[in-house]
Amino acid sequence: MLKSLFNWKVLLNLIVAIGVFVGLVWLTFRWLEYHTHHGQEIPVPNIVNKSVQEAIKILDDSGLEYEVDSFNYDPKYRPFQVLQVYPIPGSRVKDGRAIQLRVNPRTWAKVEVPDVINKYSGLAFQRLEQVGLKVGDTIFEPSIQKDAVIRILYNGNEVKPKTKLARFSTVDVVIGSGPLRNIAIPNVVGLTVKEARQVIARSMFEVGLVDHEDGSKDESDVIYYQDPAAGDVRDQGMQIDLWASKRTLAELSAKIEQLNSTYRMKVDTTLPPVQYQEMPVREESGSDIPPPPAPRRESTKPSAEMPRTETSRTTVPATETNRPRTTASGNNSATTVSGSNSNRPATTMTTKPAEKPKAKKVVID
Structure with a gap:
């Protein structure tokens, strides 16, 4: 087996395979150097505080790509001004x-x-204020929803909820000031249901019950009756009930009379008008007024040397038959004195002795 391994053919194939592998590795690194520009580096230009248009042009001339990201808005800097660069310049x-x-x-x-x-x-x-919007003017408008927000305005135009506005934008708020009082009910008899809804809404009322004679919901049916009646006064937001039909008013006269008997109050004009008469004021007679009390006179105390007599004289007219009488009381004694004149006053005397003096006769002319 070792003899076959050292065969020149095997060695030749092995050398060729190693050469091919080395060549592939060398070509790969060369390709990477060429693709990544190995050894070729470009300094990052200083584009801070420049406008984004100028910064993009400088990067394009330098062969660098760019990615623009919005930063938090800072009113101290110009709009679209470059605030930061990464990697840092240099x-x-x-x-x-x-x-x-x-x-x-x-x-x-x-x-x-x-x-x-x-x-x-x-x-x-x-x-x-929590979401970052400022409240400008507060506008009050008549509405049944008192102290409630009715609309939100931005630059004079109404904005709906979830509309996006710039942070710290100023919006105006329309608030209800309460319902108006004593508004005349409009006349919608003869109009279609659709037209009646518009008239009622413009008059600041609401549509209540809509009774269609045939049970349908056709908005083209004509109104032949309404409650409250036209001309009555109600507060803003009150509901107006409607009765609609496809027939004419002449054909519905019996129905209208029936509704009148239910919803309209009848006033009997045959009764005579009520007359009101004023009662005379009773004057009180002067005899009922009690006379004023007689003035009281103060009495003086007698001195210690001799007794003093306190007298109270009252003069009354008397005829010749009426004789004045004088009664003196002191030490349990009384004296009656008659005068010569026909008209004498009746006098009552009370004597208070200091030391039990003897009774004296006192004559009063």
Whole structure:
């Protein structure tokens, strides 16, 4: 077996196989050097703070590829200004290497408008600020949803929820201020159901029950009755019930009378009008008023030397038959004195002695 291994034919084949393998390896490395530009490196140019258009042109002239990535918006820099470069400027890279550029965008990143319609205004403002939107003007509009958000405006145009706006954009909010009062009900009798809906909506009311005579939902049916009636006043947002049919009003007269008896209040005009009469004011007579009380007179105390008599004189008219009488009380004694004149006052005396003096007669003229 060893003898056959050292045969010149075997050795020749082995040498040829080794030569072919070495040649393939050499060609592979040469091809890699040529493809990767081995030993050929290009310095990364300094393109920081340049516009993205200028940076791309410089990289193309240098034989370098590029990848542009938007950076967080910074208002201190110009829009589309190159803020960062990777690899850093001055680094040596091979020809065809992709350079990553971080560019300042034109404005803030866009955010979605949150769904705050029909939400309380305080919560809506908080939600808008959380996503990065600023609330500008607050506009109040009559609505049954008081203090609720009705619409959101951006540059005067209404925006729907999930619409994307630039971060920190200013939006205006329309808020309900409460319903209007005493609005006249429009007349929709004779209109189609579709036309009646539009008229009712413009009048700031809502469509309530729609009763189709044939049970269909045809919007072309004509309204022959409504409740409340036209001309009545209601608050904003009240519902108006409609009755619709394909027949004419003349054919539905009996039906209208039946509905009137149900929904319209009848007023009896045959009764006489109510008359109101004013009752005379009763004047109180002067006799009912009690007389004022008589003034009281103060009495003086007698001195210690001699007794003083406190008298109270009351003069009343008297005829000749009426004689004045004087009654004096002191030490359990009373005296009656008659005068010569026909008209004498009746006097009552009360004597308060200091030391039990003897009774004295007092004559009062």
